[in-house]
Amino acid sequence: MKLIFERSVEGRNLTLLPKCDVETAALPEGLARTSALNLPEVGECDISRHYTELAKGAHGVNDGFYPLGSCTMKYNPKVNEQAAALPGFADIHPLQSVETVQGALKSLVLAEELFGEITGMDNVSFQPAAGAHGEFTGIMLIKAYHESRGDSKRTKIIVPDSAHGTNPASANMAGYTIVSIPSNEEGCVDLEKLKAAVGDDTAGLMLTNPNTVGVFDKNILEITKIVHDAGGLNYYDGANLNAVMGVARPGDMGFDVVHLNLHKTFSTPHGGGGPGSGAVGCKSILTPFLPLPRAIRNGDKYELLTKNETSFGRVKEFYGNYLVVIKALTYVLTLGAEGIREAAQIAVLNANYMMNGLKDAYEMAYPGFCMHEFVMTLEGMKKEYGVSAMDVAKSLIDHGIHPPTMYFPLIVHEALMIEPTETESKETLDEAIEALCAIASEAKSNPEAVISAPHTTPISRPDEVGAARNPKLRYEF
Amino acid sequence: MGSYIQSTKAQQQEMLQKIGCKSIEELFSNVPSDVALTRPLNIPEGMSEVEVMQYMQDMADENTVFKTVLRGAGAYRHYIPAIVKSVVTKEEFVTAYTPYQAEMSQGILQSIFEYQTMICSLTGMDVSNASVYDGASAAAEAVAMCRERKRAKAFVSACSNPDVIETIKTYCSGNGMSVELIPEKDGVTDLEALKSMLCDDLACVYIAQPNYYGIFENLEEASEITHSIGAKLIAGCNPIALSIIKTPFEAGADIAVGEGQPLGMPLSFGGPYLGFMAATNAMMRKLPGRIVGETVDHDGRRAYVLTLQAREQHIRREKASSNICSNQAHCALTAAVYMSAMGADGMKEVATQSMSKAHYLKSKLESIGFESVYDKPFFHEFVTTGGKMGAKKALEALEKNGILGGLLLDDDKILWCATEVVTKKEIDKAVAVLEEVGK
Numbered sequence: 001m002k003l004i005f006e007r008s009v010e011g012r013n014l015t016l017l018p019k020c021d022v023e024t025a026a027l028p029e030g031l032a033r034t035s036a037l038n039l040p041e042v043g044e045c046d047i048s049r050h051y052t053e054l055a056k057g058a059h060g061v062n063d064g065f066y067p068l069g070s071c072t073m074k075y076n077p078k079v080n081e082q083a084a085a086l087p088g089f090a091d092i093h094p095l096q097s098v099e100t101v102q103g104a105l106k107s108l109v110l111a112e113e114l115f116g117e118i119t120g121m122d123n124v125s126f127q128p129a130a131g132a133h134g135e136f137t138g139i140m141l142i143k144a145y146h147e148s149r150g151d152s153k154r155t156k157i158i159v160p161d162s163a164h165g166t167n168p169a170s171a172n173m174a175g176y177t178i179v180s181i182p183s184n185e186e187g188c189v190d191l192e193k194l195k196a197a198v199g200d201d202t203a204g205l206m207l208t209n210p211n212t213v214g215v216f217d218k219n220i221l222e223i224t225k226i227v228h229d230a231g232g233l234n235y236y237d238g239a240n241l242n243a244v245m246g247v248a249r250p251g252d253m254g255f256d257v258v259h260l261n262l263h264k265t266f267s268t269p270h271g272g273g274g275p276g277s278g279a280v281g282c283k284s285i286l287t288p289f290l291p292l293p294r295a296i297r298n299g300d301k302y303e304l305l306t307k308n309e310t311s312f313g314r315v316k317e318f319y320g321n322y323l324v325v326i327k328a329l330t331y332v333l334t335l336g337a338e339g340i341r342e343a344a345q346i347a348v349l350n351a352n353y354m355m356n357g358l359k360d361a362y363e364m365a366y367p368g369f370c371m372h373e374f375v376m377t378l379e380g381m382k383k384e385y386g387v388s389a390m391d392v393a394k395s396l397i398d399h400g401i402h403p404p405t406m407y408f409p410l411i412v413h414e415a416l417m418i419e420p421t422e423t424e425s426k427e428t429l430d431e432a433i434e435a436l437c438a439i440a441s442e443a444k445s446n447p448e449a450v451i452s453a454p455h456t457t458p459i460s461r462p463d464e465v466g467a468a469r470n471p472k473l474r475y476e477f
Numbered sequence: 478m479g480s481y482i483q484s485t486k487a488q489q490q491e492m493l494q495k496i497g498c499k500s501i502e503e504l505f506s507n508v509p510s511d512v513a514l515t516r517p518l519n520i521p522e523g524m525s526e527v528e529v530m531q532y533m534q535d536m537a538d539e540n541t542v543f544k545t546v547l548r549g550a551g552a553y554r555h556y557i558p559a560i561v562k563s564v565v566t567k568e569e570f571v572t573a574y575t576p577y578q579a580e581m582s583q584g585i586l587q588s589i590f591e592y593q594t595m596i597c598s599l600t601g602m603d604v605s606n607a608s609v610y611d612g613a614s615a616a617a618e619a620v621a622m623c624r625e626r627k628r629a630k631a632f633v634s635a636c637s638n639p640d641v642i643e644t645i646k647t648y649c650s651g652n653g654m655s656v657e658l659i660p661e662k663d664g665v666t667d668l669e670a671l672k673s674m675l676c677d678d679l680a681c682v683y684i685a686q687p688n689y690y691g692i693f694e695n696l697e698e699a700s701e702i703t704h705s706i707g708a709k710l711i712a713g714c715n716p717i718a719l720s721i722i723k724t725p726f727e728a729g730a731d732i733a734v735g736e737g738q739p740l741g742m743p744l745s746f747g748g749p750y751l752g753f754m755a756a757t758n759a760m761m762r763k764l765p766g767r768i769v770g771e772t773v774d775h776d777g778r779r780a781y782v783l784t785l786q787a788r789e790q791h792i793r794r795e796k797a798s799s800n801i802c803s804n805q806a807h808c809a810l811t812a813a814v815y816m817s818a819m820g821a822d823g824m825k826e827v828a829t830q831s832m833s834k835a836h837y838l839k840s841k842l843e844s845i846g847f848e849s850v851y852d853k854p855f856f857h858e859f860v861t862t863g864g865k866m867g868a869k870k871a872l873e874a875l876e877k878n879g880i881l882g883g884l885l886l887d888d889d890k891i892l893w894c895a896t897e898v899v900t901k902k903e904i905d906k907a908v909a910v911l912e913e914v915g916k
Binding site for chain 2: 003004014017020022028030031032033034035041050051052053055056058061062063071073074076088093094096101102106113129131132136139166168169173178215216217221244246247248252253263271274276313314316317319321322323333338339340342346349353369397402408422423424458459462468471472474
């Protein structure tokens with residue numbers, strides 16, 4: 001594929017702007033740009049074809065099955081997009097007077113009520129732009145809470161070794177030392193290890209439940225109690241909420257603060273890497289510290305709370321990725337209480353159905369029922385046939401299926417983590433099971449074919465080591 | 478009522494049977510009864526598509542969309558070419574995840590590589606990342622990049638956007654850096670004060686160009702002062718202005734960041750927007766977030782991959798340069814399509830027309846008694862007094878006439894903005910409204 005710069009022809013352009021209808025203002029002496037501004041010189045047809053070609057070289061949920069574990073790649077409903085594109089949402093300035101954005105403030109208050117109820121939290125901020133941003137926000141809430149009590153000795157955040165990499169990174173950004181605790185044989189929190197780790201220096205625990213191996217930690221109440229008894233707070237990483245929404249709530253599990261990935265659980269598209277929305281919900285003990293501004297209801301009017309003495313600050317401009325919130329709100333209103341619960345139930349059913357269909361061909365890291373996702377270990381396959389998790393993943397691409405998450409969680413060797421989500425049909429699951437079983441057979445009969453996959457894509461496996469060793473990060477004109 | 482589940486009840490039964498399970502509830506046996514929700518969620522019943530669109534439309538209708546916008550302050554209404562909307566709604570782009578699997582994501586990866594190239598062109602810097610959340614978090618991440626073992630202090634110009642200042646302060650209260658404001662003098666950063674503030678543990682200086690008041694700063698002098706003590710200069714940039722003014726690289730900045738919203742993104746009540754970040758080669762490995770690099774595939778063909786991942790959270794965990802994972806990729810795509818559609822000449826035209834309209838607006842306002850607060854060269858924003866009727870009343874009068882006036886600052890000051898989409902006629906009308914009220 002040509003780069004857009006390689007399509008450039010000197011003098012080609014689009015006619016977009018009218019002639020300026022006022023006198024041209026001049027830049028002060030010495031301030032004008034002297035270096036060339038290298039942008040492509042292309043026509044509208046060039047642009048359209050260029051990006052159509054790039055789109056063909058992309059794979060979204062719309063193109064096929066996308067069982068990327070931990071990422072909840074469910075179908076992105078189109079009505080969400082239509083709602084977010086309404087001029088009344090898309091064309092309003094963030095600094096308009098509150099009287100002229102009553103609908104926008106109402107939507108934020110409504111979303112706060114709905115997501116608060118789903119998570120069992122008292123208040124929700126939509127300012128964080130993504131999951132990791134939400135984690136940072138949540139940990140800053142915990143920090144502000146301890147500081148407000150003059151409790152300055154709490155310098156540690158406990159994170160299980162099965163956690164997403166963002167957890168320790170977020171806690172570190174908030175200035176905490178990370179205490180990593182090993183998981184038990186079931187992939188769950190080892191209660192003895194947790195007891196040994198907590199103390200009067202514990203600021204909090206970060207946990208995903210169901211956890212990253214797809215298991216609901218049945219000791220959850222004991223876990224959160226151990227942390228509370230030590231004076232710490234409990235943080236819920238909402239990456240896996242899709243398994244339990246409407247079934248169980250983090251707020252009832254003993255969590256004090258939670259982040260949601262609206263771009264996972266609540267069906268908003270991921271856009272090739274973002275924008276997401278990392279809404280943060282908290283119990284009322286943490287509400288005073290939430291980032292500002294916040295939309296609030298006052299009688300039948302809506303206002304913006306812009307100042308208080310206790311907020312830990314702001315993590316972003318304005319109110320967050322607002323249009324993403326509108327999409328997620330549309331989704332929740334569409335599904336309603338029953339639909340939300342049903343989504344979780346079918347997500348879990350689909351995962352168990354796939355797990356069951358694959359259990360003879362692949363080794364499951366944690367046999368038994370799973371929640372919304374499961375992890376397979378290909379350690380045996382690698383030892384016996386030299387075929388790795390990566391090879392199987394790449395081979396799936398030839399079947400038109402996006403590979404599962406690879407080599408995560410770190411506690412499982414040669415891991416493939418599969419999350420089908422509730423929006424996939426039985427037929428799609430059957431096809432995927434068939435494809436994965438075929439790959440497992442091929443790994444035995446003709447391992448070379450799997451190791452050299454994919455065979456049907458525009459490129460074969462790229463040289464990643466070379467890319468990092470000699471970084472070429474832009475086109476040279 | 479609404480549902481996106483495709484399997485029928487009969488299929489669900491069939492699936493349960495295959496698993497060897499009597500009911501779906503059995504699959505949730507790990508959820509202890511004292512945790513499980515025993516009642517339905519207290520949220521409304523679901524809606525049909527027709528109902529939900531009506532509901533959302535009603536809510537949208539409670540907002541006022543202004544035809545004439547003379548307000549900026551961090552969010553700018555520019556013209557968005559039709560081709561931009563057409564390209565960015567392609568569902569392959571919309572519904573893809575982060576391009577982890579290069580073989581089936583070359584389209585996304587190449588679009589990011591092209592975006593990175595354009596951001597480098599615009600800023601003059603060597604390397605760009607694939608985006609961060611917005612201009613404010615980009616500034617905060619840039620400050621964190623400059624931290625060294627013996628340098629943990631950041632000076633931020635008081636003439637920066639308040640949201641940027643607050644976000645930097647938040648990030649620094651997390652990572653333990655201290656933040657001091659460089660005072661304002663006559664609408665610009667007081668560089669004499671900066672000189673007197675210099676200290677050995679200074680990590681960086683952040684200055685916006687143009688600044689919050691729309692005024693051009695002396696970035697070159699700020700660079701000299703900052704570098705004299707071995708600290709780094711971060712320039713906060715307006716991407717439209719960059720097409721006509723000296724690049725941050727030319728001015729001596731080490732990192733250039735900014736809010737990319739003007740590059741084809743609608744106002745959207747504040748988001749999603751785009752944080753762009755570019756730096757010198759020397760700082761490449763400190764950049765946070767995704768970066769796409771060019772390489773070759775197994776058969777020697779050109780290919781693109783996510784690269785330099787040893788900086789990132791999924792590898793380095795708590796030692797990562799940042800926690801960022803998801804970014805604003807789709808907004809970066811939007812910016813790249815916008816810049817392709819505009820081209821260099823179009824970008825310069827947008828910048829020049831915006832600046833010209835703002836100058837016209839200022840002269841008209843001055844003619845009816847709105848006094849200019851700072852007498853300095855400016856881009857497309859400027860500050861005036863509230864005129865004869867006072868700032869608040871002036872803005873209310875405009876609002877009543879369907880015009881979103883400037884932003885009310887403290888002390889009866891208004892921060893105005895004009896962009897290329899505002900016509901002379903609209904400006905004349907706004908001024909006429911104000912003149913009428915002032916009588």
